[in-house]
Amino acid sequence: MGETVTDKQGQAPPALIALDWGTSSFRAFLMDASGTVLAQAAGPEGILHLPRPGAEGFAEVLAARCGPWLARWPGLPVVAGGMVGSAQGWREAPYAPCPADPATLARAAVEATTPAGVRVLIAPGLLHAPPGAPPDVMRGEEIQIAGALRAQPALAARARFILPGTHSKWVELEEGRITGFATYMTGELFAVLRHHSLLGRLMTEVAPGAEEAAAAFAQGLDLARASGPGDLPHQIFAARSLGLTGRMAPAALAEFLSGLLIGHEVVSGLARTEGTAPLVLIGEAGLCRRYATALAAFGAPAPLPLGNTAPAGLFHFAVAAGLVAAGETTP
Amino acid sequence: MGETVTDKQGQAPPALIALDWGTSSFRAFLMDASGTVLAQAAGPEGILHLPRPGAEGFAEVLAARCGPWLARWPGLPVVAGGMVGSAQGWREAPYAPCPADPATLARAAVEATTPAGVRVLIAPGLLHAPPGAPPDVMRGEEIQIAGALRAQPALAARARFILPGTHSKWVELEEGRITGFATYMTGELFAVLRHHSLLGRLMTEVAPGAEEAAAAFAQGLDLARASGPGDLPHQIFAARSLGLTGRMAPAALAEFLSGLLIGHEVVSGLARTEGTAPLVLIGEAGLCRRYATALAAFGAPAPLPLGNTAPAGLFHFAVAAGLVAAGETTP
Numbered sequence: 001m002g003e004t005v006t007d008k009q010g011q012a013p014p015a016l017i018a019l020d021w022g023t024s025s026f027r028a029f030l031m032d033a034s035g036t037v038l039a040q041a042a043g044p045e046g047i048l049h050l051p052r053p054g055a056e057g058f059a060e061v062l063a064a065r066c067g068p069w070l071a072r073w074p075g076l077p078v079v080a081g082g083m084v085g086s087a088q089g090w091r092e093a094p095y096a097p098c099p100a101d102p103a104t105l106a107r108a109a110v111e112a113t114t115p116a117g118v119r120v121l122i123a124p125g126l127l128h129a130p131p132g133a134p135p136d137v138m139r140g141e142e143i144q145i146a147g148a149l150r151a152q153p154a155l156a157a158r159a160r161f162i163l164p165g166t167h168s169k170w171v172e173l174e175e176g177r178i179t180g181f182a183t184y185m186t187g188e189l190f191a192v193l194r195h196h197s198l199l200g201r202l203m204t205e206v207a208p209g210a211e212e213a214a215a216a217f218a219q220g221l222d223l224a225r226a227s228g229p230g231d232l233p234h235q236i237f238a239a240r241s242l243g244l245t246g247r248m249a250p251a252a253l254a255e256f257l258s259g260l261l262i263g264h265e266v267v268s269g270l271a272r273t274e275g276t277a278p279l280v281l282i283g284e285a286g287l288c289r290r291y292a293t294a295l296a297a298f299g300a301p302a303p304l305p306l307g308n309t310a311p312a313g314l315f316h317f318a319v320a321a322g323l324v325a326a327g328e329t330t331p
Numbered sequence: 332m333g334e335t336v337t338d339k340q341g342q343a344p345p346a347l348i349a350l351d352w353g354t355s356s357f358r359a360f361l362m363d364a365s366g367t368v369l370a371q372a373a374g375p376e377g378i379l380h381l382p383r384p385g386a387e388g389f390a391e392v393l394a395a396r397c398g399p400w401l402a403r404w405p406g407l408p409v410v411a412g413g414m415v416g417s418a419q420g421w422r423e424a425p426y427a428p429c430p431a432d433p434a435t436l437a438r439a440a441v442e443a444t445t446p447a448g449v450r451v452l453i454a455p456g457l458l459h460a461p462p463g464a465p466p467d468v469m470r471g472e473e474i475q476i477a478g479a480l481r482a483q484p485a486l487a488a489r490a491r492f493i494l495p496g497t498h499s500k501w502v503e504l505e506e507g508r509i510t511g512f513a514t515y516m517t518g519e520l521f522a523v524l525r526h527h528s529l530l531g532r533l534m535t536e537v538a539p540g541a542e543e544a545a546a547a548f549a550q551g552l553d554l555a556r557a558s559g560p561g562d563l564p565h566q567i568f569a570a571r572s573l574g575l576t577g578r579m580a581p582a583a584l585a586e587f588l589s590g591l592l593i594g595h596e597v598v599s600g601l602a603r604t605e606g607t608a609p610l611v612l613i614g615e616a617g618l619c620r621r622y623a624t625a626l627a628a629f630g631a632p633a634p635l636p637l638g639n640t641a642p643a644g645l646f647h648f649a650v651a652a653g654l655v656a657a658g659e660t661t662p
């Protein structure tokens with residue numbers, strides 16, 4: 001990942017530095033009191049890629065990426081969300097239980113301090129522990145959702161959020177609070193099956209034609225829709241048998257597997273969140289398109305697509321923590 | 332794998348050399364006209380581990396492992412089954428369609444000949460192509476089932492075979508013919524999730540106590556039994572969240588994942604083969620015990636466990652091909 005630094009002149013004075021600090025990347029946002037982003041900095045120093053281990057490494061990255069801001073506006077509040085609050089992070093912010101809203105996050109936040117005396121308020125992740133089922137956890141997505149609520153306050157009444165990715169999240173929200181969620185390891189399943197299982201052997205790096213890709217993806221969705229409990233370990237073998245028997249071109253097999261796995265997630269996710277609450281998709285555009293296609297194929301209402309809501313979410317968290325006197329909302 | 336050669340003296344004269352030639356191992360059986368094994372040879376020269384590529388490599392292994400038999404009893408018929416008949420094998424024996432019995436295998440067999448003039452009859456795999464679903468394939472398991480029918484002729488009327496493994500097979504048989512089957516990538520899913528996904532990070536090499544292991548395995552089974560369509564990509568995440576939240580000891584997480592994946596296979600397999608036909612388990616003893624536990628947990632009738640039926644199956648194939656005048660059946 002490259003580094004980007006932008007700076008907008010002639011804006012309102014800064015009121016917050018917000019850090020979106022994940023496993024593999026660091027993003028910082030300088031914001032004014034209305035939540036408008038004045039400047040950004042980014043780098044590859046995710047929590048697993050620090051220049052040195054431990055608290056010193058975190059402080060060093062913050063100084064390197066945000067030093068000029070901190071020097072020019074000393075005393076600006078700093079907040080952070082994502083894996084920076086995990087057990088492998090700067091300081092662990094234990095999971096807060098659902099139901100949860102930004103005020104919950106603020107109450108469960110923890111503080112880290114750099115050798116230079118800069119204090120960073122770190123948001124916790126969330127724990128959902130429904131009776132009779134294994135617990136589920138998230139860290140980072142709760143900030144994205146806080147951002148979505150700031151961008152689209154009407155969603156606070158009732159909504160279902162889908163955040164596709166390596167570990168997709170399906171999140172239910174009522175009256176501004178996250179009431180429950182489920183993680184789907186869809187992206188990671190796809191990656192390990194493609195790169196580490198026999199299924200990858202027939203797959204090629206050659207991209208299929210657009211029409212061929214869409215047909216294979218749709219065939220995977222169809223199979224998922226027709227599935228019964230437990231069928232997935234059987235159905236994934238079709239990504240081999242369709243190729244072995246010449247019924248699908250090798251270039252299309254990965255698309256088929258993508259449709260099959262996303263289809264399974266969507267079948268299960270829709271059953272889990274049954275109802276009429278609006279669907280919201282938050283994430284990378286290409287991946288969100290795949291999920292929108294799957295939702296449409298299964299007759300779900302068209303989802304509202306949102307981009308990266310992390311900066312707005314970190315601002316929402318800072319306001320809830322009383323670090324920023326919230327000005328006008330200009331999402 | 333080490334090499335084993337045994338030789339029983341004072342038996343009936345040899346009538347067949349049978350080769351069980353898979354991806355990672357070679358096993359040879361010298362048999363009399365009743366199917367009794369007189370001597371065995373084995374080595375690590377699976378089709379992906381030949382001393383040299385191509386037909387020469389296959390001929391060389393056969394000469395090295397079975398040369399003394401071929402020299403002492405020239406003209407003995409030789410049959411082979413398993414991946415030796417795949418596109419990467421000695422000579423491809425294309426999949427024969429279901430329904431299929433040993434006579435079907437004999438009709439679709441192909442022959443390879445060594446430079447020394449030894450002829451080897453290679454059994455085909457099977458193709459199951461149900462309308463409206465992806466095709467499925469097997470290669471090697473059809474021989475195991477032919478062996479089970481020779482060992483337990485009463486099963487020929489109607490039976491359901493489960494062959495657990497990297498790619499488990501659930502096979503339906505009626506009136507001596509395989510009428511359909513389904514592959515489950517359960518073993519490979521477990522391996523890639525354990526060794527190549529985030530789930531493996533919390534797992535330890537320390538073995539859990541027997542009671543703890545059984546409880547974790549049962550918890551995985553329970554979750555599988557409670558699952559709806561598409562739930563697996565969500566449920567596997569519990570192998571992380573249960574560990575992260577301290578609700579399951581790291582040593583037990585792999586057992587939980589094993590129970591969850593086998594449970595999914597069994598839920599689906601039982602639904603697919605609904606009925607009253609007897610269940611038969613063929614495979615490695617420890618793995619078969621796991622499946623027997625799962626079947627019992629789901630209220631299925633107790634399965635009949637069988638060991639390695641490949642030698643008997645190769646004999647059955649040789650008889651069907653007219654290479655051996657079948658003597659008395661002494662399974």
